[in-house]
Amino acid sequence: LNLSFMSSQAYFRTVELVQEPIPGSPGLSFYFRINGRPIFLKGSNWIPADSFQDRVTYDTLRLLLKSAADANMNALRVWGGGVYEQDEFYDICDEIGIMIWQDFMFACALYPTDQNYLASVRAEVLHQVRRLKSHPSIILWSGNNENEAAISTNWFSIPHAERERYIRDYLMLYVKNIREIVLNEDRSRPFIASSPTNGLESVKEGWVSQNPYDTHYGDTHFYDYNNDCWNWTMYPKTRFASEYGFQSWPSFSTIEKVSSAEDWSYVSNFSLHRQHHDSGNVQMLQEVGYHFKLPQGTDPVKRFKDTIYLTQVMQAQCTKTETEFYRASQSEIIRGEGHTMGALYWQLNDIWQAPSWASLEYGGKWKLLHYFARNFFAPLLPVAYEDQGVLYIYGVSDLHGDQKLTLRVVVHTWGSLEPVCTLAKEGVIVKAQSAVPIYKESISDVLERCRNCTRKSCVITFCLVGEDGLQSPTNHFFLSSLKDAVGLEKTQLSASVSKQDDTYIFVLQTTAIAPFVSMDVGSIKGRFSDNGFLMTEKKKVVVFYPWEPTSVEELENSLTLTSLLDVV
Numbered sequence: 250l251n252l253s254f255m256s257s258q259a260y261f262r263t264v265e266l267v268q269e270p271i272p273g274s275p276g277l278s279f280y281f282r283i284n285g286r287p288i289f290l291k292g293s294n295w296i297p298a299d300s301f302q303d304r305v306t307y308d309t310l311r312l313l314l315k316s317a318a319d320a321n322m323n324a325l326r327v328w329g330g331g332v333y334e335q336d337e338f339y340d341i342c343d344e345i346g347i348m349i350w351q352d353f354m355f356a357c358a359l360y361p362t363d364q365n366y367l368a369s370v371r372a373e374v375l376h377q378v379r380r381l382k383s384h385p386s387i388i389l390w391s392g393n394n395e396n397e398a399a400i401s402t403n404w405f406s407i408p409h410a411e412r413e414r415y416i417r418d419y420l421m422l423y424v425k426n427i428r429e430i431v432l433n434e435d436r437s438r439p440f441i442a443s444s445p446t447n448g449l450e451s452v453k454e455g456w457v458s459q460n461p462y463d464t465h466y467g468d469t470h471f472y473d474y475n476n477d478c479w480n481w482t483m484y485p486k487t488r489f490a491s492e493y494g495f496q497s498w499p500s501f502s503t504i505e506k507v508s509s510a511e512d513w514s515y516v517s518n519f520s521l522h523r524q525h526h527d528s529g530n531v532q533m534l535q536e537v538g539y540h541f542k543l544p545q546g547t548d549p550v551k552r553f554k555d556t557i558y559l560t561q562v563m564q565a566q567c568t569k570t571e572t573e574f575y576r577a578s579q580s581e582i583i584r585g586e587g588h589t590m591g592a593l594y595w596q597l598n599d600i601w602q603a604p605s606w607a608s609l610e611y612g613g614k615w616k617l618l619h620y621f622a623r624n625f626f627a628p629l630l631p632v633a634y635e636d637q638g639v640l641y642i643y644g645v646s647d648l649h650g651d652q653k654l655t656l657r658v659v660v661h662t663w664g665s666l667e668p669v670c671t672l673a674k675e676g677v678i679v680k681a682q683s684a685v686p687i688y689k690e691s692i693s694d695v696l697e698r699c700r701n702c703t704r705k706s707c708v709i710t711f712c713l714v715g716e717d718g719l720q721s722p723t724n725h726f727f728l729s730s731l732k733d734a735v736g737l738e739k740t741q742l743s744a745s746v747s748k749q750d751d752t753y754i755f756v757l758q759t760t761a762i763a764p765f766v767s768m769d770v771g772s773i774k775g776r777f778s779d780n781g782f783l784m785t786e787k788k789k790v791v792v793f794y795p796w797e798p799t800s801v802e803e804l805e806n807s808l809t810l811t812s813l814l815d816v817v
């Protein structure tokens with residue numbers, strides 16, 4: 250008797266990777282059609298959940314994957330620099346609806362192709378495809394991470410005369426062996442040789458494209474830590490953004506467990522040692538410095554905590570800007586670019602307690618970015634951006650039906666909880682599975698309409714509201730850097746906590762507008778319904794979902810409330 254057979258689950262789905270001409274644009278599309286519908290992939294990249302795989306339990310995986318789903322993600326890329334995940338990982342993804350872009354485990358390197366090595370790769374790939382192909386969560390096999398790009402842009406300084414040999418090795422490994430095995434074993438899902446790639450165009454160019462980052466084909470990886478990340482013009486209008494991101498530091502409560510008092514400074518040996526990305530700590534401060542005053546306090550621990558907070562605010566706001574740009578680019582072609590159909594930021598989870606691009610800390614605690622992701626990946630979202638002095642708002646929807654909605658736009662001065670002007674545009678149509686312009690006004694008109702406003706003294710918030718309770722998150726648009734904001738007053742934040750069934754209700758009060766309100770309950774495991782938000786109303790109700798037993802008293806005693814003006 251085979252018990253595992255008796256407990257197996259059946260799921261159905263189809264998947265196609267659509268690469269076809271787009272009217273008005275050179276190149277080819279690159280998107281997934283799932284069960285006959287084009288689907289915008291929203292999510293992140295998965296790395297190993299621990300340096301020691303035997304410490305990774307079913308509960309570890311479930312918590313991380315559930316956190317992805319709770320942040321409105323529908324996809325993860327299992328990165329080729331990590332491990333083939335255990336069966337339970339894919340079981341959970343099948344169950345909760347996370348689609349997997351599965352890399353084979355080859356990354357950022359040139360691999361040999363002698364017979365012994367190839368035999369070992371063939372055995373491994375055959376085993377993994379047979380083990381995993383029954384999981385409907387997997388929607389794509391992908392040969393490697395960044396090795397097409399590494400050859401085409403010569404990361405490893407290969408002398409020109411030897412280039413052909415490395416291309417031959419590349420074809421031998423990924424095309425003649427890995428691809429052959431995949432095609433023999435599993436024709437139910439697409440295969441690409443690398444990420445980033447130009448897809449069919451790369452194939453046409455002999456599998457190593459001249460520029461695998463071409464925005465008109467395939468997927469792209471994009472990182473830039475030098476330019477101002479609030480400025481959307483720096484981002485590539487790609488067909489599919491499969492890697493992009495910014496670093497931040499994990500919470501003090503996470504770091505505290507692996508450090509001692511002499512480590513608690515941004516420039517300590519500990520802080521340098523934990524940073525494994527060259528110049529990472531400096532780059533974070535540079536991005537923070539574009540829009541915020543850097544902490545100047547004389548208490549070193551307070552200064553460290555303020556810096557941690559600001560790196561998390563920066564990471565959340567930068568990744569929000571970039572992701573919203575990709576989502577808003579899904580239905581249009583501008584100067585030949587667009588039809589973006591995926592946004593998978595780098596990276597979901599952490600392998601240890603350290604600064605990184607992750608939105609979930611080691612142990613599972615949500616960084617501010619993960620709360621932002623829950624909003625910027627919401628099924629219905631208004632997105633604002635400015636182009637040449639004009640404010641545009643797009644309605645972005647993953648819903649399967651067209652919606653008739655009301656767009657509410659509210660302007661506040663930083664100094665008052667009373668709005669200076671509000672506007673409700675009714676009968677706004679946001680079409681199913683698309684991003685459409687729904688509002689346009691020059692910034693100077695907005696400032697004039699809302700008397701007494703300047704770019705520095707006012708802030709815009711907006712949301713979409715429908716009948717029968719449909720509502721988008723409230724989004725914000727800053728008219729200037731927050732370090733230049735005029736009129737912000739230090740607020741008095743307070744919270745009352747009560748228990749309701751299995752959750753805890755935090756009623757938060759503020760005496761003034763408070764940007765980036767962070768609620769932190771230290772090492773108590775769980776997550777809030779929202780965090781890091783801009784508070785423009787006196788009161789906000791936030792739910793805490795505990796992951797282990799706790800109490801009102803414990804939560805009250807652990808709670809720290811921080812907003813921007815608490816940074817000194």
Ligand SMILES: *[C@@H]1O[C@H](CO)[C@@H](O)[C@H](O)[C@H]1NC(C)=O
Nearest residue numbers: 477479480481482483635637
């Ligand atoms: C964004 O960057 C572009 C190109 O560098 C520049 O022209 C524009 O002024 C920038 N916008 C803002 C708001 O800084």
Ligand SMILES: *[C@@H]1O[C@H](CO)[C@@H](O)[C@H](O)[C@H]1NC(C)=O
Nearest residue numbers: 511512514516517518519521
């Ligand atoms: C950092 O480590 C070096 C080498 O171990 C040591 O000489 C130095 O004093 C340390 N610096 C601090 C600030 O602890």
Ligand SMILES: *[C@@H]1O[C@H](CO)[C@@H](O)[C@H](O)[C@H]1NC(C)=O
Nearest residue numbers: 662668669670699700701702
């Ligand atoms: C604009 O400022 C003036 C002077 O401070 C004030 O009297 C007036 O009420 C303000 N108008 C609005 C719409 O806030």
